[in-house]
Amino acid sequence: MSIVDLNIPIAENIIRSLHVGDQVRLFGTVVTARDAAHAFMKDSFFHGPIPEGDREVHDALQRLWQGGVMYHCGPVVGKDAAGRWRFVSAGPTTSTREEPYEADVIAYFGLRAIIGKGGMGPKTLAACQQHGAVYLHAIGGAATLIASYVKEVLTVYKKDELGVPEAFWVIRVEGFPAVVTMDAHGESLHARMYEESKQKLAALL
Amino acid sequence: MENLVPHFIELIRRAATDLPADMEAALRRARENEDPSSAAQTTLDAILENVHLSRQGSTPICQDTGTPIFYIYYPTGWSTLALKKQIRAAVAEATARSYLRPNSVDTLTGKNPGNNLGEDFPYFHFEEWEEDYLKVDLMLKGGGCENVGAQYSLPDTRLDANRDLEGVRRVVLDAVQQAQGMGCAPAVIGVAVGGDRGSSYIKSKEQFYRSLDDESPNPKLAALEKRLTTEANTLGIGPMGFGGKTTVLSVKIDSLERLPASYFVTASYMCWADRRRTLVYRDGQVTIS
Numbered sequence: 001m002s003i004v005d006l007n008i009p010i011a012e013n014i015i016r017s018l019h020v021g022d023q024v025r026l027f028g029t030v031v032t033a034r035d036a037a038h039a040f041m042k043d044s045f046f047h048g049p050i051p052e053g054d055r056e057v058h059d060a061l062q063r064l065w066q067g068g069v070m071y072h073c074g075p076v077v078g079k080d081a082a083g084r085w086r087f088v089s090a091g092p093t094t095s096t097r098e099e100p101y102e103a104d105v106i107a108y109f110g111l112r113a114i115i116g117k118g119g120m121g122p123k124t125l126a127a128c129q130q131h132g133a134v135y136l137h138a139i140g141g142a143a144t145l146i147a148s149y150v151k152e153v154l155t156v157y158k159k160d161e162l163g164v165p166e167a168f169w170v171i172r173v174e175g176f177p178a179v180v181t182m183d184a185h186g187e188s189l190h191a192r193m194y195e196e197s198k199q200k201l202a203a204l205l
Numbered sequence: 206m207e208n209l210v211p212h213f214i215e216l217i218r219r220a221a222t223d224l225p226a227d228m229e230a231a232l233r234r235a236r237e238n239e240d241p242s243s244a245a246q247t248t249l250d251a252i253l254e255n256v257h258l259s260r261q262g263s264t265p266i267c268q269d270t271g272t273p274i275f276y277i278y279y280p281t282g283w284s285t286l287a288l289k290k291q292i293r294a295a296v297a298e299a300t301a302r303s304y305l306r307p308n309s310v311d312t313l314t315g316k317n318p319g320n321n322l323g324e325d326f327p328y329f330h331f332e333e334w335e336e337d338y339l340k341v342d343l344m345l346k347g348g349g350c351e352n353v354g355a356q357y358s359l360p361d362t363r364l365d366a367n368r369d370l371e372g373v374r375r376v377v378l379d380a381v382q383q384a385q386g387m388g389c390a391p392a393v394i395g396v397a398v399g400g401d402r403g404s405s406y407i408k409s410k411e412q413f414y415r416s417l418d419d420e421s422p423n424p425k426l427a428a429l430e431k432r433l434t435t436e437a438n439t440l441g442i443g444p445m446g447f448g449g450k451t452t453v454l455s456v457k458i459d460s461l462e463r464l465p466a467s468y469f470v471t472a473s474y475m476c477w478a479d480r481r482r483t484l485v486y487r488d489g490q491v492t493i494s
Contacts, residue, residue, distance in 0.1 A: 021244075036315060073268070074268060074306065075268050075306075076265050076268045076270070076303050076305075076306045077303070078303040088264050088265065088268075088303045089259075089264050089265035089266075089267065089268040089303075089306075090268050091267055091268050091269075093269065093348075093349060094348075094349040094352065094387050117349075117386070117387070117389070117445065118349075118385070118386055118387035118446065119385075119386075119387075119446070137445065137447075139248055139251045139252065139255075139445060140267075140349065140386075140389035140445055140476070141252065141255070141266065141267040141389050141476055141477060141478040142251050142252055142254075142255040142267075143255065143259075143264075143265060143266065143267045143268040144255050144258045144259040144262060144264045144265070144266065145251060145254055145255035145258055146255075147264070147268075148258070162315075162317075163307060163310065163316070163317030163319065164306065164307050164317065164319065165306055165307070165308070165317070166317070177251075179244065179447070181447075189446075189447070189448075190385065190386075190446065193385060193386070193441075193442060193446055193447075193448060194385060196441060197382050197385070197440045197441055197442050198382060200439060200440050200441055201378055201379065201382045201440060204378055204436050204439070204440075205364065205365065205375055205378070205379075
């Protein structure tokens, strides 16, 4: 099977041409966000006026996520000799915890792809179909390997408030590999695997 | 007491960055067993490449360096207070060196102190023993796999699971199916039968200190371990839940006393990044294996 290279920002028609099982490689700017970041976005962005102190991160995310990519990841970071941040170890975290938030986040920012592991639920799948987005599965635990595709840490938001694992890390990736497991056509590998394994379980009980 | 802090830092580094040989060998066997060029096989290839790169570069195999769980066996006369102090100092330093992610979060305030230290973090279990040396077992237990662990109170009518080993079999298979790939399959499943809710969870996690290739000394449990490993792999969940023949690498079962009223079965899930190392301090010499 061929591998599709995706340059960020990604156009909607390209996303809609992808299907479950397609392998992709990502190039460009990605922003990490996980549990506390999602709760923060819900509290600060989605209800009324944005607090003055959060305006900077809001506007940056709006710019970076229009056609952009979110990564469910809480990295191990370090600093190089020049004092710049670098990603040491950075695999995906379990995505299903963001299921209550993600459909709203996709709609609000115009995200084209979410990278994570373990898949997400029906609400996110519907949002992918409606807004033109995909869920990309990275290999859980393959953290050193994945960090090698992160070429640069551009900046970080909310690190002091949320802590290192939960901050919004803005990174530049080159050739970040992932597989489409939820597409913009309503197909989910995870839903299919769940049903198939459930039937196999029934046969064993 | 001698300053063992540098050795405890090395224990943590080895655990976080150097996957034990029994796990790596099992992943290699699984890789050979999957269909050529399948998603399962390419996933296992990436996992094995990551294991190699992490060992080479001394970087964490997985960014979730988990809860450090220390089991400390000490000869009579040692100070557990002094041991705890030294290990806590080692944990903070290992975090500063990026061997560990700052993982300890105050549950009520959400604050992360950044050094992996808290009143109840990391986790310690001390046991005085009759040997004349110190042994420290360290396991790093990731959060993604911790979240998919499950406890059942038998009888469980939904699964038609009664208070016997057939009931145990049924609920463990259910736990594996419910977990899908979310706990980073292929997994090791640690099972405890009996106890109260708390002791049962602890016993199930203690199974992860066992060698991957051993079996229970109890023939009935050994047979169930083997059967569950085989049956779980027919569920087709596969590495990362992409489908495939390898969903679990091993199942480990132990039992503990229960009350007449209770019959708990606890299945803890350990991801493929099953990170554990042992430090032995004997006659002034330290070995880490």
